[in-house]
Amino acid sequence: MEFTAQQIAEALQGTVEGDATTTVSTLSKIEEGAPGSLSFLANPAYEKYIYETHASIVIVNNDFKPEKKVSATLIRVNDAYMAFAQLLELYQQSKPQKTGISPKAHIAQTAKVGSNVYIGEFVVIGEHSEIGDNCKIYPNTTIGDKVTIGNETTLFAGVKVYEDCVIGNECTLHAGVVIGSDGFGFAPQQDADFKKVPQIGNVVLEDRVEIGANTVIDRATMGSTIIKRGVKLDNLIQIAHNVVIGENTVIAAQTGIAGSTKIGKNCMFGGQVGIIGHLTIADEVKIAAQSGIGKSITEKGAIVEGSPAFNARDFQKSYIYYRKLDSLVKRINNLEHQLKNKM
């Protein structure tokens, strides 16, 4: 589908500057803009690209003053970023949506499926499970017995949900996600062998949770592993048994959280962070990528770094000296030498 600058400006309540009949059919980043695409400029750091871009239309803030010639047609709006995000969403929604239940899916007779769902080929929905309205379940996904999934939730291809787990409304689980695998619990025996501790709990994802591809969330030993409303987990993350993650916490890829640790709300963790078990992390804590957390963090909003982690500013200070440890050693050598000579 093609739109003119005029049509888009009207939709965004903006004003056109340049050729109002210019048409676009896709969206692009300003630094990669190709003819026929619409881009935006919000961050002043990217201003240089507006003079070079091949995008046909660029959305800018009302107060943008070009310093050079701009060849693209401009659309001026109050907030270029928000206007562009709106268009992104419209673009996404305009794509054809998957619908219908494939006759090649296997839905247990005791399962209940809501209205207006998509269920792809080779999906399995177990006994007594319930799928809400407007859900999309892509091919080769396996949903165990007695699983409950809310409305408007999407499970991409090859997701595996073990029995008894609960998934809320408006959740998105990307391909390969595993929900409800056994917690890693083994009781040591006298002969150095280990005996498996049965894991009889489940996993609960509240509403608006998004889980990245191939991330794993283990079921609780007893009770529930709980991912609260609005949490966003990136790809390849490990969440162990009985962990609780607070509302709107965002965690980057390949982070691991060990058993029974409780994470506060509105936290932000970088990638490849490791957190050991049985800790409590306060609200709004920020953890730098690759950090290792070995004890609880009680200070709300703390920012930590390192393995083991401590205050990020202190870590960075120490690291600066670490990089020059050899010069410190030389200075100590020097001092010893001088002192010896004086004796």
Add this chain to the structure above:
Amino acid sequence: MEFTAQQIAEALQGTVEGDATTTVSTLSKIEEGAPGSLSFLANPAYEKYIYETHASIVIVNNDFKPEKKVSATLIRVNDAYMAFAQLLELYQQSKPQKTGISPKAHIAQTAKVGSNVYIGEFVVIGEHSEIGDNCKIYPNTTIGDKVTIGNETTLFAGVKVYEDCVIGNECTLHAGVVIGSDGFGFAPQQDADFKKVPQIGNVVLEDRVEIGANTVIDRATMGSTIIKRGVKLDNLIQIAHNVVIGENTVIAAQTGIAGSTKIGKNCMFGGQVGIIGHLTIADEVKIAAQSGIGKSITEKGAIVEGSPAFNARDFQKSYIYYRKLDSLVKRINNLEHQLKNKM
């Protein structure tokens, strides 16, 4: 199903203290105990919870002496933890078990399947593969050609086993596990391109091995990647080609072991550990989470930490000073200043 305190006490050869007619239908942690659940107290650190718990029944050691009023019915036994573990297992076993071979599974004509198995929908079992008795294979799992699986082994949903691999008895492979993918072997060519080195070996899992969700074990270049009896691997672990892991070694999530490294028995590795290739790690070695192992560890029972790792106690000592490197620098500044003034 509901049980009375009296019935449970008889099963455990314990004695009831309080209302013997109290009934429970599930198990819980003492700190999360809800009415109708049975819990236990073994670790004295959790004693405070017994005075607050809403669990209806709590199993305690014979020598437990409450310091305050306990509202739950108590069952006294010799070893509260072991008694509870027994109940957990009974609870697990009382759940309905999956049985039967789905007509929607694909079993090659040359494959052999044992008795009393569960094979779920859209499972593929390749040519000349053999599945033992009492195995459970959950939906959407793919087993390649010439794979051998012992008795009493469970493969959860979406497991992928490449051809020629061997899996023992009483193993558990969680959802998304990959067994037998190619080792990462490429021979550099003159033009900076790489030529793939064919990986003609396999993977052998001995008996009683448990593998966590989305963990990957590569096949050997030649010979076998071997995971020995009783090994427990957590989720998202990487085991490269030709690695050997000794009996009853336990490895936490997201650890990676590079090609041809040999790990001893009864080792315990934390999460996110990395071990480079062609090393030998002695028996009973413990490696702290996030450590990096760059050379062989020959000392049995060594405990190491850091990246690169060394003796954990020494690492921790160094780390204490690392945290205050700036104060060391100030002291050196000071010394230099003093010495200068004296000259």
Add this chain to the structure above:
Amino acid sequence: MEFTAQQIAEALQGTVEGDATTTVSTLSKIEEGAPGSLSFLANPAYEKYIYETHASIVIVNNDFKPEKKVSATLIRVNDAYMAFAQLLELYQQSKPQKTGISPKAHIAQTAKVGSNVYIGEFVVIGEHSEIGDNCKIYPNTTIGDKVTIGNETTLFAGVKVYEDCVIGNECTLHAGVVIGSDGFGFAPQQDADFKKVPQIGNVVLEDRVEIGANTVIDRATMGSTIIKRGVKLDNLIQIAHNVVIGENTVIAAQTGIAGSTKIGKNCMFGGQVGIIGHLTIADEVKIAAQSGIGKSITEKGAIVEGSPAFNARDFQKSYIYYRKLDSLVKRINNLEHQLKNKM
């Protein structure tokens, strides 16, 4: 199949030393060589094994001079490693190849499939997707709509490719790989909630790319995440949205690369490396395992280590002093003490 030393020597244009009628049916490493297998000796570090090996035939370089008795039959060639690699490949090619399209696969009516392909059971190929000639697609793999796959490409079991992605010729994707999941993009809202940023781009894998098991490559927010010709990615790697990886770069397992970072060509990264977003890494850069990259690397061929990483040689120097920080502290204590006594 069995071959004699004579037959193999003729194929490799080598000469037999010992019993030319010795037969072998498989290949082995020299240190694990069993009777009936053929091995090779190229690296002098492994010479000791040739005097102990049970391999029936060993390929050696023409200039190899045994210092002790060798019981195996030798085949002398110009380059023992290359000759052996040739045999490995012949061995691999001699295995029966999967062929044909399973009637249990689901191929959308609008999809196009090339000639001489293997498509396994429960594979899904979406609407308007195109699969080239000689491709192999193993069971339970899901290919979304409008995906293009070149010729001679293999997707092992349980791979998930999202819509609109492009995969080149001669690529290999191992089991559980995810291509095209959403980038991790969320715009913070006033109420601490996050709003998903639609991810409308795709992933492009050029020719001769190999991707390890359970690795994830996110689609671009707009435009493409691009993995260039000849790149080799190991298992469990995370590649975020809009990343570009240059030709023939090789990355070991469990490494993660954050959004929009551009990696040069011919780079080599160890395992568990983390690279933050929006960086540029020059060509031929080497990064040690577990390093963390927090800023761009502009120097071609740089070798870095540490978290955050810097010049590897400097890192190692600092690390030596780090290990003995307590002795440095003692020397400072000592200096302070001496100086005090002199005042």
